[in-house]
Amino acid sequence: DGGITQSPKYLFRKEGQNVTLSCEQNLNHDAMYWYRQDPGQGLRLIYYSQIVNDFQKGDIAEGYSVSREKKESFPLTVTSAQKNPTAFYLCASSIRGLAGNGEQYFGPGTRLTVT
Amino acid sequence: KNQVEQSPQSLIILEGKNCTLQCNYTVSPFSNLRWYKQDTGRGPVSLTIMTFSENTKSNGRYTATLDADTKQSSLHITASQLSDSASYICVVSPLRTGTASKLTFGTGTRLQVTL
Numbered sequence: 001d002g003g004i005t006q007s008p009k010y011l012f013r014k015e016g017q018n019v020t021l022s023c024e025q026n027l028n029h030d031a032m033y034w035y036r037q038d039p040g041q042g043l044r045l046i047y048y049s050q051i052v053n054d055f056q057k058g059d060i061a062e063g064y065s066v067s068r069e070k071k072e073s074f075p076l077t078v079t080s081a082q083k084n085p086t087a088f089y090l091c092a093s094s095i096r097g098l099a100g101n102g103e104q105y106f107g108p109g110t111r112l113t114v115t
Numbered sequence: 116k117n118q119v120e121q122s123p124q125s126l127i128i129l130e131g132k133n134c135t136l137q138c139n140y141t142v143s144p145f146s147n148l149r150w151y152k153q154d155t156g157r158g159p160v161s162l163t164i165m166t167f168s169e170n171t172k173s174n175g176r177y178t179a180t181l182d183a184d185t186k187q188s189s190l191h192i193t194a195s196q197l198s199d200s201a202s203y204i205c206v207v208s209p210l211r212t213g214t215a216s217k218l219t220f221g222t223g224t225r226l227q228v229t230l
Contacts, residue, residue, distance in 0.1 A: 106158030
């Protein structure tokens, strides 16, 4: 099956702990993205990567970190510096990066709850 | 500032009825507009994508229209089914990209189809 997988589906953490969300794709896409979705708001871009070993900050990168060591994987770490981390996190990928205006394919999402 | 506004915010219709969702945008210059369907707790799935030169595009019971002059798009759902219950998100891409956050997402219309 081709697609994007995110794990886990639900994640619970205590305040002050870092947590890493997994995103894997087997679509052979160059670009990958992380979005955050909150009730009543449109998706907001956290980080994106257009090629292995390179990534760029999005609109709301503060308190988050990423790595892109492999083409297939783009994990997101939510650090204790993120003031309001409880949200639904979506990973996406596209054949080319933002400049290519290509369609983005989304994973199933991870719902993170921090108490 | 690029914005995408969707209306109504939520909608309840009876199974078998038609409905139309609206999307107004200020993104300019404009490259393409996409409609996504997002089931609760899942990632968005693309329904249609239209460039500025296209006026209408269909995908089964879904028909999207675009008026680039008035910067308006609509998504018409024909003969609704219970499985159409979801959020529908309008996403606009500007003509030039290359830096972060160049897709602008609407907040979505939440559709509920009932018996």
